Amino acid sequence: MRALRGRLLWFVDDPETAGEAAHRYVEDGLLVLSGGMIQATGEAAELLPTLPAGTEIVDHRPHLIMPGFIDAHLHMPQTQVIASYGAQLMEWLNKYTFVEEQKLAQQGHPEKLTRFLLDELLASGTTTAAVYCSVHPQSAEAFFAESERRNTRMIAGKVMMDRNAPAALTDTAETGYADSKALIERWHGRGRQLYAITPRFAVTSTPEQMRLSGQLAAEHPDCYVQTHINENQAEIAFARELYPDSDDYTGIYQDFGLLGAKSLMGHCIHNTKHEWRAFAEAGAVAVFCPTSNLFLGSGLFDWARAKRECVRVAVATDIGGGTSYSMLRTMAEAYKILQLQGQSLSAFGSLHAITRGNAVALGLDHLIGTLEPGTEADVVVLDPAATRVMAHRLETARDLAEELFVLVTLGDERNVVATYVAGERAGA
CATH class of the missing domain: 2.30.40.10 (Urease, subunit C, domain 1)
Structure with a gap:
């Protein structure tokens, strides 16, 4: 004792x-x-x-x-992408992120990045995070194994991505489904490990992969879904071009059964009124990534609007578009983003957000954040x-x-x- x-x-x-x-x-x-x-x-x-x-x-x-502290969205493969100069989202992904993520196919590289990430999170006081691994199933395997060794409560998943990325960094709809299902069966609920079904975003998944991602979510309703939405105007236009039959960007995820109470939707900067209503009705979580949104020039998250629409909000570092592993530093930037919109955030509100607030958003407030x-x-x-x-x-x-x-x-x-x-x- x-x-x-x-x-x-x-x-x-x-x-x-x-x-x-x-x-x-x-x-x-x-x-x-x-x-x-x-x-x-x-x-x-x-x-x-x-x-x-x-x-x-x-x-x-x-x-x-x-x-x-709890971090609701970050990327394990991007610890060596942080502080990459001068690009907005789509160019940044192609110029920096996809280049580094291909390295996770190399033996020992996922283990190296995982050890570094968990060291930095714990040094920053963060004990739980929702983590994107790479498209390689061994990246998620390495992450969960190291998290289990440290006995940390983590949420993670293998990225599913079968188009609009380098060939060396894509799976297929079928292999993405099979690999994710095997990882769920091996890791979800094992000790303190939890799984997130992780289609990167609609831009990098075909309709068939989105369908199978939704099938996974239906087969494993206790798993999370994590993805990106409405971060950047060029991204939004591309997604709408790829899915012209959906009502809007949020509608893409709705159409494939990926918008629900366990859905952690990264960014949500440019949500429309219709999309906010869809989030509220589904119980989906809008994940606010302050340092990333500023660094990539994506826009200002409207927290007051999310609250008015009765949408749950979580806060995250979004390493490596984000520029600090510290949730304290992240909330300092959140304060400034809200100030620019005539909104205020008290110190108590900030500390609640990165403890109980994020735990509530993740549905884990009976276990952590208190x-x-x-x-x-x-x-x-x-x-x-x-x-x-x-x-x-x-x-x-x-x-x-x-x-x-x-x-x-x-x-x-x-x-x-x-x-x-x-x-x-x-x-x-």
Whole structure:
């Protein structure tokens, strides 16, 4: 048994709607961990006398202890694509991404990229992510095997892509279906691993591959579906050209049974009113990727519109179009994107988004994104004064909300003191 002592912060509701009642804060708290689960959460003075002899007490005071961060969309093959200069989406894919993704056919390369990615995520306090692997089934195999070794709760899938990509980087409708089905049977629900059926986007899948992707989703309704939509105007025009019989871009996914409550739809920047309604009716998740949207010049995600339309939103780094593995850095950019549209996002709202908010969007809030007893012990310990600039600024902070806003605005992986995965300290 292990107990972490420090300032505890977690959420039980959305602060944008529930206000101060949405969060729980314990100034001198204790988080009791055993068997990979949170056993007790509360005041240190009350819980310390109840601990059995031999309990390891890790004193993280005065640091902040929160649920591990959650990233709802990123690409394992793109860790060496990040910071590639000067292109918008379609050119960027062909010039950089597809070139690097072909390398995952090389023996040992998926393992190398997976180890790097998981190292960076855990160093940034991220304990769960929804991950695109490459078209090669061995890339997903390598990712799940390494995630299992580390006991991280991850969602991942082999990309399905049978046109408009280099020949060396395509499968077929039939092999994409068969390979994905085999990976589902091997990995979905094994330990902490979960599978996402992953047609990259409508542009790179034929109607037959889309049909078989929908068939997979129908055969495995507990699996996720992850794909891209309405990121870039040229992409939208191309998709509409390829699928002229569908009502709109969202209609393409609807027509093939790929829009549902387990669908994680990356970007959604240019959704129409009709498309927002379709998302709401299907229960689909719009995934907001702030740093990627800015870097590729794709546009500004309208979070307020998504909320008005009753559409669930998740937030993500979108490595490697995204420019930081840190969910703190990601939320700093989200704040700016919303400011440009006359919208605001509080520090509590930001931290909720990357913990309980993303867990709710993924349907995993009964397991992760919280410090409630009976949930999985994925935890991040943060030092809000980790840098000279932050320490200097915090000398004038008047309350917790102001301290947390500094953390969200200026924070990154340097603020992460420790990350615990199922109760064990990562990298220890």
